[in-house]
Amino acid sequence: MQCECIENIEKMLKERLSVPGKFKKPLADVKLKGTTIVMRGLDLDLVTCNPIEITLVGQKKAVESTMAHTFCPFCGVRINPEKESSNETPNQ
Numbered sequence: 001m002q003c004e005c006i007e008n009i010e011k012m013l014k015e016r017l018s019v020p021g022k023f024k025k026p027l028a029d030v031k032l033k034g035t036t037i038v039m040r041g042l043d044l045d046l047v048t049c050n051p052i053e054i055t056l057v058g059q060k061k062a063v064e065s066t067m068a069h070t071f072c073p074f075c076g077v078r079i080n081p082e083k084e085s086s087n088e089t090p091n092q
C-alpha cells in the first residue's frame with residue numbers, strides 16, 4: 001500500500017488495548033484482519049481486502065477467497081501505484 005494506514009491502525013489498536021486488566025494476560029500484538037498479500041512484480045505487498053464466499057451448485061461447502069481493494073478504505077489513496085495514471089477517482 002502507498003499509505004501507512006494498516007501499520008498506524010495496528011499501532012493505535014495496540015495502544016488502546018494495552019489497558020491493564022483488559023485481558024487476562026498481557027497483550028503481545030494486534031493484527032488488523034481483512035488484509036491480504038498480493039504480488040507486485042517481484043515484491044509482496046500487504047493490502048486491505050474483503051473476504052468473499054463463492055457458492056457452487058451441488059456443493060454444500062462454500063469456497064472462500066478475497067477481493068483486494070484498489071484504494072485504501074481508510075484514506076482513499078490508490079493502493080497500486082502502477083495504475084495511478086488512469087482517470088479513476090476513489091469514489092468509482
Ligand SMILES: [Zn+2]
Pocket residue numbers: 003004005006072073074075076077
Ligand atoms: Zn490509507
